[in-house]
Amino acid sequence: MSQPIQVTSNVYQLGGAVNIYLLKTGDNELTVIDAGIPGATKRILQAAERIGYGPESIRHVLITHADFDHIGSLSGLVKATGATVYASALSSSFMERAQPPSHSQPIMTAVLGLLEPLLVKGVPVDEVVGDGDTLPIGGGIDVLATPGHTEGSLSYFWRSENVLFAADLLMTQGGKLRPMPGFITWSKEAVRNSTRKALALEPAFIAVGHGPVADAMASSVEIAELKAP
16 A cells, blocks of 8 residues: 555655655655665655655655665665665665664574565665754754664654654554564663653654654653653
């Protein structure tokens, strides 16, 4: 299904195996956050069309981390749109070699190391970004280094929409906001620190990589627990 769900007036979620986000960041300008699993290019383009944007309108692709389910269709998407790709320095090195980042469990890293080169084409990153950067997109999108799920993970905060794009720093499951499972986490301590840092921005919405977007008011109990020392 290529029908995106509207989160705010300018943010749409395209669900599936992993969430992809479409941001209306300007007149005839669309920004995509993460590129989904391999084979998702057509779905992304169809979703863009449903909200009134052609392939040429997709100008930017912001990558949160280099797992194959988040960059699987990046090569096809860039080929179809000519979009500029943004990612962290660590993610960039993995993306260009089509190699996955490390996770806490060696077996998980080994399995992904075998699969990712078969599923994903290497893609060069146009703009390496990091903590404290503000992208001149949509009036300003802040970049946060949020290591935890992977060492090079980034989150993005779109101030004008008050949406935090947290990707796999957190997930929603059973209607609750929670960390990702430990076996696919690079560092649990880093997750805790990054979560406190990201939630300190007090976003109205938390757009995760897996599960529905979390409304901060509805998730206030979980947020308080996640922010606790």
